[in-house]
Amino acid sequence: xxxxxxxxxxxxxxxxxxxxxxxxxxxxxxxxxxxxxxxxxxxxxxxxxxxxxxxxxxxxxxxxxxxxxxxxxxxxxxxxxxxxxxxxxxxxxxxxxxxxxxxxxxxxxxxxxxxxxxxxxxxxxxxxxxxxxxxxxxxxxxxxxxxxxxxxxxx
Amino acid sequence: xxxxxxxxxxxxxxxxxxxxxxxxxxxxxxxxxxxxxxxxxxxxxxxxxxxxxxxxxxxxxxxxxxxxxxxxxxxxxxxxxxxxxxxxxxxxxxxxxxxxxxxxxxxxxxxxxxxxxxxxxxxxxxxxxxxxxxxxxxxxxxxxxxxxxxxxxxxxxxxxxxxxxxxxxxxxxxxxxxxxxxxxxxxxxx
Numbered sequence: 239x240x241x242x243x244x245x246x247x248x249x250x251x252x253x254x255x256x257x258x259x260x261x262x263x264x265x266x267x268x269x270x271x272x273x274x275x276x277x278x279x280x281x282x283x284x285x286x287x288x289x290x291x292x293x294x295x296x297x298x299x300x301x302x303x304x305x306x307x308x309x310x311x312x313x314x315x316x317x318x319x320x321x322x323x324x325x326x327x328x329x330x331x332x333x334x335x336x337x338x339x340x341x342x343x344x345x346x347x348x349x350x351x352x353x354x355x356x357x358x359x360x361x362x363x364x365x366x367x368x369x370x371x372x373x374x375x376x377x378x379x380x381x382x383x384x385x386x387x388x389x390x391x392x393x
Numbered sequence: 394x395x396x397x398x399x400x401x402x403x404x405x406x407x408x409x410x411x412x413x414x415x416x417x418x419x420x421x422x423x424x425x426x427x428x429x430x431x432x433x434x435x436x437x438x439x440x441x442x443x444x445x446x447x448x449x450x451x452x453x454x455x456x457x458x459x460x461x462x463x464x465x466x467x468x469x470x471x472x473x474x475x476x477x478x479x480x481x482x483x484x485x486x487x488x489x490x491x492x493x494x495x496x497x498x499x500x501x502x503x504x505x506x507x508x509x510x511x512x513x514x515x516x517x518x519x520x521x522x523x524x525x526x527x528x529x530x531x532x533x534x535x536x537x538x539x540x541x542x543x544x545x546x547x548x549x550x551x552x553x554x555x556x557x558x559x560x561x562x563x564x565x566x567x568x569x570x571x572x573x574x575x576x577x578x579x580x581x582x583x
Contacts, residue, residue, distance in 0.1 A: 315398075315471075
């Protein structure tokens with residue numbers, strides 16, 4: 239996703255927390271959610287149900303889009319008794335994960351709970367995901383090959 | 394997104410299959426009533442109309458929604474994904490009163506199956522004006538009572554029926570009951 243597309247998103251804050259939730263594991267969300275006190279009851283509007291989405295890719299800056307392949311996605315929509323509707327689309331077939339992510343999305347829209355859920359669920363999940371990404375990046379960086387010889391030959 | 398979004402079928406696969414069977418039987422035997430179950434419809438739709446929409450409409454079937462039923466449009470779009478379309482391009486029309494059938498697609502000679510199907514919500518399928526149905530699927534003429542059709546419905550219908558094999562099909566819904574009037578059926582006032 240390019241920076242320009244990112245800035246035109248109608249609700250960048252929601253996009254951020256939905257992205258964090260989409261990458262989080264079910265057990266981890268449930269554990270963090272348990273620290274948030276009494277949660278409103280929720281009913282399921284749709285799902286959780288599995289399906290396929292076509293992942294499209296583009297090679298190089300000028301290449302046209304091609305179908306990379308299909309991946310399984312599980313989606314869920316819930317409504318809390320307080321009237322907030324949360325959606326989630328997560329990779330894979332784990333239904334509990336989609337339901338928990340949808341529930342947290344609904345809670346995050348509630349201004350009375352937003353701050354608490356943000357600090358107790360979203361921030362820790364995001365920090366863990368950043369650390370994992372940084373660790374993978376540093377592991378990969380250790381195996382990086384610098385083609386000094388070829389660079390020297392060209393100059 | 395509206396905050397009164399409610400669930401669709403309680404058991405999506407079984408309920409949709411059973412409703413599909415009901416619509417199929419209703420089309421095969423015009424005027425016979427079938428009950429639907431498994432969904433509690435958003436206002437102003439009745440349960441049967443909502444069940445038929447959930448069963449038949451999807452993202453590949455452009456839908457024209459009666460402006461009088463606009464309150465249900467969020468629910469319909471969310472659960473079916475059907476794109477909104479003007480009457481002439483719609484494959485399904487969801488109406489609370491009989492729309493002008495001449496504005497709907499009747500199909501073409503090569504593809505008569507591309508005509509529109511009208512899902513019409515009426516007040517009752519057991520009381521009201523009586524009609525005599527005749528045609529394929531009926532061994533002998535069948536008398537039905539329908540409350541909620543315009544007074545000149547028989548004449549309007551005969552103009553649609555005269556275009557056979559082209560023409561629109563009608564699925565009538567009231568409460569949790571449905572019945573169908575395929576284009577092949579001929580209708581007279583009783």
